[in-house]
Amino acid sequence: MAEIVRWGILATGGIAAAFTADLVDLPEAEVVAVASRTEASAKAFAERFGIERAYGDWAALAEDADIDVVYVATPHSAHRAAAGLCLEAGRNVLCEKAFTLNAREAQELVALARGRGSFLMEAMWMYCNPLVRRLKELVDDGAIGEVRTVQADFGLAGPFPPSHRLRDPEQGGGALLDLGVYPVSFAHLLLGEPSDVAARAVLSEEGVDLQTGALLGHDSGALASVHCSIVGGTATSASVTGSAGRIDIPGGFFFPDRFVLHRDGRDSEEFAAAASDGPRNSLKHEAREVMRALRAGESESPLVPLDGTLAVMRTLDAIRDRIGVRYPGEDAREAGEDAREAVTPVS
Numbered sequence: 001m002a003e004i005v006r007w008g009i010l011a012t013g014g015i016a017a018a019f020t021a022d023l024v025d026l027p028e029a030e031v032v033a034v035a036s037r038t039e040a041s042a043k044a045f046a047e048r049f050g051i052e053r054a055y056g057d058w059a060a061l062a063e064d065a066d067i068d069v070v071y072v073a074t075p076h077s078a079h080r081a082a083a084g085l086c087l088e089a090g091r092n093v094l095c096e097k098a099f100t101l102n103a104r105e106a107q108e109l110v111a112l113a114r115g116r117g118s119f120l121m122e123a124m125w126m127y128c129n130p131l132v133r134r135l136k137e138l139v140d141d142g143a144i145g146e147v148r149t150v151q152a153d154f155g156l157a158g159p160f161p162p163s164h165r166l167r168d169p170e171q172g173g174g175a176l177l178d179l180g181v182y183p184v185s186f187a188h189l190l191l192g193e194p195s196d197v198a199a200r201a202v203l204s205e206e207g208v209d210l211q212t213g214a215l216l217g218h219d220s221g222a223l224a225s226v227h228c229s230i231v232g233g234t235a236t237s238a239s240v241t242g243s244a245g246r247i248d249i250p251g252g253f254f255f256p257d258r259f260v261l262h263r264d265g266r267d268s269e270e271f272a273a274a275a276s277d278g279p280r281n282s283l284k285h286e287a288r289e290v291m292r293a294l295r296a297g298e299s300e301s302p303l304v305p306l307d308g309t310l311a312v313m314r315t316l317d318a319i320r321d322r323i324g325v326r327y328p329g330e331d332a333r334e335a336g337e338d339a340r341e342a343v344t345p346v347s
Contacts, residue, residue, distance in 0.1 A: 005291040008067040008091070009034040010058055010082055012045040015096060016073035019123075020049050022283045023071075028291055035061035058082055062089035069119065069290060072096060075165055077172040077327070080105040083120070087112045092119035094290050097185075098177040101327055102320075103313040110306045119294055121286075121301045122309040124185055126254040128285040131273045132189075133303070135240075135247060135259055139190055143261060145244030147222050150190050152183030152238035152253055155211065155229030166230050167206055169327055174208030176201075176319060180228035182254045183238070184319075185312050187216055187224035190240055193311040195219050201323035202231075214319045255280050 007029055009016055016034075023029050031051050036042040039056030046054035055061045061070065062085045069092040072082045076098045083095045087109065099122045100106045113120035126132055139147060156179065165171045166178060187194075196217035201209040211229035218224075227234065238253035239246060245263040249256045257280045258272045273280055286304075293301050300306050320326070 003295075004028060004030050005294055006030050006032045006066055006068045008032065008061050008064060008070040009045070009051070009073065010061055010070050010086070011073040012036045012041045013073060013075075016071070017045070017048075019071055019073065019283045019287070020045075020051075023287050024049055026284060026287060026291075029287060032066055033061055033064050058085055059089075062086045062091055067091055069094060069294060071123070075171045076177055077101055077170065080109060083109050084112060087116060087118050087120065090116065090118065092290075092294060094121050094123050094286070096123045098172070098181045098316065099309050099313055101172050101177070102330065103310060103317045106310055106313040110310060113299065113306070117299055119290070119299050120306060121290060121293070121304050122306075123286055124304050124309070125283050125286040126182060126185065127189065127304045128289045129255055130277050130285065131256050131259065131271065132254075134271060135249075136189060138247065138261065139240060139242070142244075143263065144240065144242030144246060146220070147190055147240060147242050149222065149241045150187045150224040150238070151226075152186045152224075153227040153229075153234040154179040154182045154236050154254070155227070155232050155234035157233035158230050160230055162204075162206060167204055167208060169207055172327055173206070174204075174210075174212075174325060175228040175230045176209050176212050176316060176323075176325070179230070180212055180214075180226065180319070181312065181316065183226035183228060184214075184216075184315055186238055186253060187226055188308060188312050188315065191216070191218050191220075191222050191224055194224065194315060197315065197318040197322060199319045199322035201325070203323070203325065207325065209323055209325055212319065212323055214322075216315065252280065255282075 033053040034042050034045050034051050035055040035058050042054035070086045072095040074082050079100045083093045086093050160166045166173050194216035199214035201212040204210050210231045213227045216224040238249045249259045261269045
């Protein structure tokens with residue numbers, strides 16, 4: 001692949017703008033096109049960021065052969081359709097989180113990408129953050145011994161009206177997929193996929209979760225406690241406790257500026273983000289990882305592996321099963337698949 005990686009942006013909301021603002025500052029990246037459901041929205045976005053081409057439909061972007069990789073920034077209820085369209089057209093894809101509505105949709109996208117040899121990655125920017133990567137290295141090197149517990153929380157104060165996307169079942173609303181994906185992914189980074197899931201939630205009148213708490217059990221005996229909310233602002237803190245110490249992230253655990261390592265019998269150590277890493281809320285790290293992988297000819301990122309994304313989606317499914325949250329169309333789709341599988345072909 002050429003030194004300059006050419007990007008297409010699919011959707012024009014807040015996260016698309018934040019990512020594009022960081023992307024245009026990278027000399028190795030070029031944003032060549034943007035698409036929205038309306039041409040007016042796409043043109044306004046293009047003018048804002050100096051993008052050459054603006055499309056009023058997703059298919060036109062997917063078919064643009066000048067694009068090396070598409071960043072999908074729609075609400076997660078549309079990720080399966082948007083990312084699938086791009087993969088079918090031969091584009092590489094970086095797809096926002098939550099990766100899809102459920103594990104079934106995630107598996108479909110992964111199978112599609114792997115079948116075509118295309119690059120696909122979940123935009124879990126936390127995994128690409130240099131300080132989070134350093135924390136992971138310390139844990140893997142045994143700095144705190146064997147991991148016993150992981151705790152993480154992410155809550156917003158709101159209040160969000162019923163018309164907001166976070167309250168809309170059609171858009172996969174609720175705290176879990178929008179915010180809870182972060183603490184669940186943090187726990188997965190350190191402990192892997194749980195063997196047991198328990199959860200409780202408070203649901204809205206629309207049937208989405210206003211706040212959810214889950215306890216994730218592992219065969220090693222380790223436990224992870226995760227919480228998310230759209231009715232209360234939390235500290236967004238996290239901690240990892242091991243048999244020989246603890247690591248605390250006092251706030252903003254998914255884009256930290258520092259964390260503190262406590263080792264038994266030793267003075268605590270503070271690890272701070274390097275000034276060269278840029279702002280703590282930068283999305284450049286995940287963009288750089290995508291471009292590194294593309295130049296190396298890799299179809300998956302070792303920092304955000306697809307098997308890990310699938311495991312997180314299975315955990316989110318399990319939590320939703322425990323709290324009783326279903327999204328429109330899920331039951332009908334699964335019922336149809338069960339019926340087809342039950343049919344015995346006539347030879």
